[in-house]
Amino acid sequence: MLDILEQDQKHNFFSLEVLADILSMSKRTVESKVKKGEILPCPKTGLIEKQQVLHHPEVKSIDESQWDIEEKITPNRKYNLVELFAGGGGLALGMEEAGFNSVLLNEWDKHACATLKHNRPEWNVVHGDISAIDFKHEIDEEVDVLTGGFPCQAFSYAGKSLGFEDTRGTLFFEMARAIKELQPKVFMAENVRALLTHDSGRTLETIKKIITEELGYVLVEPKVLKAIFYKVPQKRERLIIVGIRKDLIDKAEFQWPSPYKRVMTLRDAFYAGELFETDVPESDGQKYPQRKAEIMAKVPQGGYWRNLSDELQREYMQGSYFLGGGKTGMARRLSLDEPSLTLTTSPAQKQTERCHPTETRPLQIREYARIQTFPDNWKFQGPQSAVYRQIGNAVPVNMAAALGRSLVRLLNDIELDKS
Structure with a gap:
């Protein structure tokens, strides 16, 4: 059965x-379509043929x-990259894979900086507070692309029509300053x-206004990308904002x-195949306390707290048992035949449990x-x-590489227009 599932999922x-x-639908919605006869799964495997949903x-x-x-x-030539808020290197690694030459990476977390320096001793990793960096002084070369994931902070509106200078003290201001x-x-x-x-959409509107009116860039309409479409076995979503300097927009x-040709699952992540050449190596990882392990052992693959007996539900959930909402991350065991839920900064947090599909333990570091x-x-x-924090906060490398290639194509086209 698994062989059939693997083969069929890979193709049609x-x-x-x-x-x-x-389709960004709940499993229940798709099940409802099956019940209504709108979708007809294969009787032997329960799988749905691609042709049925090609519309x-x-x-x-x-x-x-x-x-x-x-x-x-x-x-077409060497393109220089500056990356801010570099973290443990997911975005930087993807950009490197796409062909970019990193001239400066900034990160305030000392452990993340140690990771970057350990893996790429040749990279110019600047550890410390971004507000202390004089970018003009630090970089002599022309910068083709600047990237980074600034943490989202509230702006204080206080009746202002907020401009660049008014966002001082936020990390968006520091990224905008680097662009300027x-x-x-x-x-x-x-x-x-x-x-x-965020803030009823006002934060993003302010960001857009500053980029277009004060920094001199034209924005590509921001888009939420789902990692599962970019050869990543994870249901992660990221908002991507791309800006092109006004003099180059034409x-x-x-x-x-x-998107990639198919959706990767945890099976692809953990076993040798299309995504990795070998099975996942053993590594360090968090452990469950004994009683939690005893309860989690009773959760089936792909299941969560509602799959437990009522008695265990009450014991595990405690006060949360009586609250509304699905709380589908609690006592959650992942499934080998689905992408992982979005990784958090810890696999054993009660609200966002990430239990191994077939073993009763949190995901290990190399699995993460x-x-x-x-x-x-x-x-x-x-x-x-x-x-765990470095990995959980990272941009998935394969998604970063796909975005990097789109940026390379854009720069190549700009170069061609110049010649």
């Missing part, structure tokens, strides 16, 4: 769970994937999906990366890293908690 069939992820744009984009063509995109000082051809900022609605058009598509030879530095 979807499991019900994976289809739900692709959905998300499925069509996978079917018509240009990934193989885009993977061949390389820089370095004048990169293009910048790319990534953030949590919640930035779309020379080229930014194109979002094409594989779900974020870090290569096994990328060694994280610092204590266990710092390593």
Whole structure:
């Protein structure tokens, strides 16, 4: 059965769970379509043939994937990259894979900096507070691209029509200052999906206004990208903001990366195959206390607290048992045949449990890293908690590489227009 499932998923069939992820629907909604006869799963396997759902744009984009063509995109010349808020290196590694030359990476966390320096001694890693960096002084070369994921902070509106100077004290201000000082051809900022609605959308509107009116960039309409479309076995979403310097806007058009040919699952992350050449290596990891392990052992693969007996539900959930909402992250065991839920900074947090699919334990460090598509030879530095944090906060490497290739294509087109 597993062999059939693996083969079919790779080609022309979807499991019900994976289809739900692709279509951004709940599993219950897809099940309802099956009950109504709108979708007819294969009687033997329970899988859904791609042809049945090809009318959905998300499925069509996978079917018509240009990934193989885009993977061949390389820089026409050396393109210099500056990265802010670099963390444990997910975005930087993806950008390197796309062909960028990193001239400066800034990060305030000492353990993340140690990770960057350990794996890439040749990178210019600047440890410390971004507000203390004089970018013009630090960098002599022309900067082609500036990237970074600034933490989303509230701005104080107080009746102002908020401008660049009024955002002082926020990390967005520091990223904007770097853009103003370095004048990169293009910048790319990534953030949590919640930035779309943060402070009723006013935060993002202020950011857009400052970028276009004060920094001199034209914004590509910000877009939420789902990692499952970019060869990442994880249901992670990131808001991507791309800006092109106004004097270059007529020379080229930014194109979002094409999705991969299929959706990767935890099976792809943990076992040798298309994503990794070997099974996931053993590594350090958090442990459950004895009673928690006894309760978690009773949760089936893909299940959560509601799969426990009522008695165990009450014991595990305590006061939360009586509250509303699904709380689907609690006592959650992942499934090998689905992408992972979004990784957090700790796999054993009660609200966002990430239990191994077939063993009763939290995900280990190398399993965490594989779900974020870090290569096994990328060694994280610092204590266990710092390593989980670096991985949990990272941009998945394969998604970063896909975005990087889109940026390279844009810069190549700008170069061609100049010649």
